[in-house]
Amino acid sequence: MSREAGAASSGPGSRNPRNNGGPRERRQTGVAGRLRDPEQAWSVLRRLAGRYAGYFTTRTVVRAGCEELIRSAVNEGRVVRVGVGLMRLGDWPRGPLDDYAMWSAWFDGAAAVSHHSAAELHGIGRLRPRFVHMSASGGRLPNSAGLVVLRRTLRRTDVESAGAFLVTTPLRTILDLAESGIGQIALDEVVADAVAIDRCDGDEIHTAAGTLPPHAATRLRRSVDRS
DSSP: OOEEEOOOOOOOOTTOGGGGGOOOOSOEEOTTSOEEOHHHHHHHHHHHHHTTTTEEEHHHHHHHTOTTTHHHHHHTTSEEEEETTEEEETTSOOOTTHHHHHHHHHTTTOEEEOHHHHHHHHTOSOOOOSSEEEEESSSOOOSOTTEEEEEOOOOGGGEEEOSSSEEEOHHHHHHHHHHTTOOHHHHHHHHHHHHHTTSSOHHHHHHHGGGSOHHHHHHHHHHHHHO
16 A cells, blocks of 8 residues: 655657557547547647656546547557556657656646655755655645655655656755654755755755754755765
8 A cells, every 4th residue: 555644758749650549430539528539639648648658547548538448459459458457558668757747647637756766866966766756736646655745745845757757856856855754864865966066055954954943944054064
């Protein structure tokens, strides 16, 4: 079960040559009630899945009007089931960041990679997370032991695009880790790396620490002084 704490590289569009093998069956009805021919429905599904590196959910299938096409697509290998309610286009190449894109698809893009996982993506610190850490304001939690979800709403300025998913900015990531349970030495390393590779400015971090609870702010400013 997913752990809960507290509270897109662009894909192929409808003109992609890989769409040529799309299904040809009777017309589908999309969410808006408009009739779509099978090729149009398949094209919509590919476009939506392309936002998240080829991943999509059963909700996306309904949105695209592909309910009657998906079974044959799975049988033919054009779609692969990767989990309960999660699928992927069968011809999409695998990549090292697939897990982040997959869970972003689950939350329909309304989540961001955060905390330890965000630090790893930004190349700051040596936290080596064992789970994928994400922040989401809502949505049903998936049944996955490898996912940690923090319930909260992030501001637009707290996140940035990493193609197929969102990730908290380096500054937001540092603030989050200062409030988390990582040790002082680990936090020192995160801050030192961020300053060394120009992810953040030391003065910027020192000022932003004022938004944290007193104990976390003290920890973070200590790390800045040591960087």
